[in-house]
Amino acid sequence: MSNEKMRNADGGTGGARTVTSLNVQVRSVKRNERKDKESGQRPGERHCFYGHCRKATNVAVKFNADKGRCWKESHFEVTLIADTGSLLKRYTRNLVDEGNGKFNLIILCWGEGHGTAIHDHADAHCFMKVLQGTLTEVRFSWPDANKMPHNHDDNGNDQKVLEEMSRAELELNEVAYINDSIGLHRVENLSNINPAVSLHLYCPPYSNCHVFNELTGQSTLTKVTFWSKFGEKRDKEIQSSRDPEDN
Ligand SMILES: N[C@@H](CS(=O)O)C(=O)O
Numbered sequence: 001m002s003n004e005k006m007r008n009a010d011g012g013t014g015g016a017r018t019v020t021s022l023n024v025q026v027r028s029v030k031r032n033e034r035k036d037k038e039s040g041q042r043p044g045e046r047h048c049f050y051g052h053c054r055k056a057t058n059v060a061v062k063f064n065a066d067k068g069r070c071w072k073e074s075h076f077e078v079t080l081i082a083d084t085g086s087l088l089k090r091y092t093r094n095l096v097d098e099g100n101g102k103f104n105l106i107i108l109c110w111g112e113g114h115g116t117a118i119h120d121h122a123d124a125h126c127f128m129k130v131l132q133g134t135l136t137e138v139r140f141s142w143p144d145a146n147k148m149p150h151n152h153d154d155n156g157n158d159q160k161v162l163e164e165m166s167r168a169e170l171e172l173n174e175v176a177y178i179n180d181s182i183g184l185h186r187v188e189n190l191s192n193i194n195p196a197v198s199l200h201l202y203c204p205p206y207s208n209c210h211v212f213n214e215l216t217g218q219s220t221l222t223k224v225t226f227w228s229k230f231g232e233k234r235d236k237e238i239q240s241s242r243d244p245e246d247n
């Protein structure tokens, strides 16, 4: 985990609703590219991402989606309308930019105790940076009936559970990276008193992923949804559909 995680010198937040400072650099891209080649994933695709906040609520992201040659710059107004308070039962996913179809930039707002189910990332690269609070990331191996540790259910029956690979606390300004070749994960805000906010970049964007039952390894395909898009709250009906955070 620590190899994929790095601290940034500056950055910070001005509260749950507005991003006031952001500086993300992912220096492990080369290593991840190599991994991808080894695992045969997405041949020919290379991705690299960094963001820099020029002034409050403006985030510029340079994103390379074309083999390291052509840099595309976009500017985003990042206004968090999401409420991280206890009235919402689960974290909210707020789409900031669709990157012309190349990536999704999303801000996640986590109330106290909010967390995801164990999930994959639909073969996408996932970068995340903590903008406020602390998040805990637990990584799991993909289910493999031959390797999964055994446990006993309430009736004493033998069952195979997902294997935990690592557990890490991601603190303010820390950055993490995961893709499906690394494994599955669950992310949680374990604090009882503090909300958390994180910035996520998914490349390519995806609209479905799998959630996994920790006790059996069984997976379910799940649609991912947004609580808000471009600063506008989405319909209640859309928000209430099943999300990866539903267990
Ligand atoms: N990948 C999750 C959030 S995470 O921090 O695991 C999602 O997009 O909802």
Ligand SMILES: [Fe+2]
Residues within 6 Å of the ligand: 119, 120, 121, 126, 185, 187
């Ligand atoms: Fe995730």
